[in-house]
Amino acid sequence: MDNTLIEYIAVCKIKLAEKSVQVKREKKINYGQQVVFCRGDMETAVNFYCGKKGVSAVVQGKESPLKLQIEETITAKSIFAEKVHISKNEEEIVPAGTDNWMGCDESGKGDVFGPLVCAACIVTKEEAAVLKKSGVCDSKMLTDKVIANLAKDIEKILQGRCITRVVMPEEYNSLYDDYKKEHKNLNNLLGDLHAKNIRVLLSKYNCPCIIVDKFGKDQYVLSGLEGLEKSHQIIQITKGERDTAVAAASILARNGFVRAMTELSRRFCMELPKGAYLGISETIQAIIQKQGIHDLQYVGKLNFKNFDFLR
Structure with a gap:
């Protein structure tokens, strides 16, 4: 083509x-x-x-x-x-001479239902070439079925050098409330989740460079690194999925989100819509009628305006 x-x-x-x-x-x-x-x-x-x-x-x-x-x-x-x-802008984001690096991305931030998922993975130059050849790219360009297959390939190739953190709605809502009490917002929470993934991988593997798909101020991520930013190169850049490591992380995060949504749909006996628009209000009302208003905390992110009636 x-x-x-x-x-x-x-x-x-x-x-x-x-x-x-x-x-x-x-x-x-x-x-x-x-x-x-x-x-x-x-x-x-x-x-x-x-x-x-x-x-x-x-x-x-x-x-x-x-x-x-x-x-x-x-x-x-x-x-x-x-x-x-x-x-x-297809030129390499990774600095010249870097043999391995980490990519970080998330999924579910803009979805009313389902979890917030953050993923990170460390790749070598050789692995990046293999992953790119196998079809690894920005998850937004792929179907859920392709994402599921690629996620298996990524995990098989990288072994323990990848991590996916799934924050289900109940935990998300609790964390969001805690951050709000400290006058922090969703980006603070997201930055801390990325930082935790970075710290976990760096505790096991040497990796000089970390690339994060930029979603806000650099400090959102840097504040949770506990000084690691002083000894590592942290690159936060928009459209970070141009890099294969970030693209791989986006696939792992999206796969974690889709799997969680499938489980929630099974648990609540209804198809939960992705995104923040079509079918959201109708689904909220259906959950209230079938499960009760209390169960919304287990399936939705209550900070969205769709749930203003709860406040």
Whole structure:
């Protein structure tokens, strides 16, 4: 498939993921690629082509809120600007001469239901090449099924040099309340979770460089490293998933999130929607009716505005 088309599809996936639109499945088609996007129960297929006149995208199916959102997103001029931006920034983030390094990322921060998951892993140059060849990239560009398979490969290759910390809703809500009492916010909590993962891996393995997908002020992560930042190079950068170690961490984190959501859905006997929009209010009401208002703390992140009625 043409590199220009690959880049364009990748940016579209990322932009749509930011709006809680996920990839359900994809396949090769004549002269291009078909990607089926979903949000809640809605599905929309998009055919991406690359011909003599350049890249084009055809959104399939009947009119729906999802189809409209996809059309507005993938035809925006910012997509083309972003594609160029990514092309110009594919250079290595890792400093020259670094033989091994750590990548850190999270999943679930923007989801009303389910856990907050942080992951970290240490890779060598050789392992990074193998992982990249096997398809490791930003998890937002992958289906849940592909993520599950890649997560197994990552864990098998890295052995003990990876860690995934899953903070289920009940623990998350308790921690969030504790941080709020100390006049701290979600980014403080997230930074401390990343710092704990970093400290655990550094207690077992030598690793001179740590790359974190940047989500806020550097201090959110640095404050929890207990001085390790003085002896290690800490790089916090946006779009950190360009680096294979961070991409691998994003896959481990997403896999942990999806598995936890599957378990919660089984426990509550209903399909819990991902994201923060479609189906959220209806699901909250269904949980209250079936389980009682008290059980919301076990399934949702109560700091979201969706739960303001509890306060």
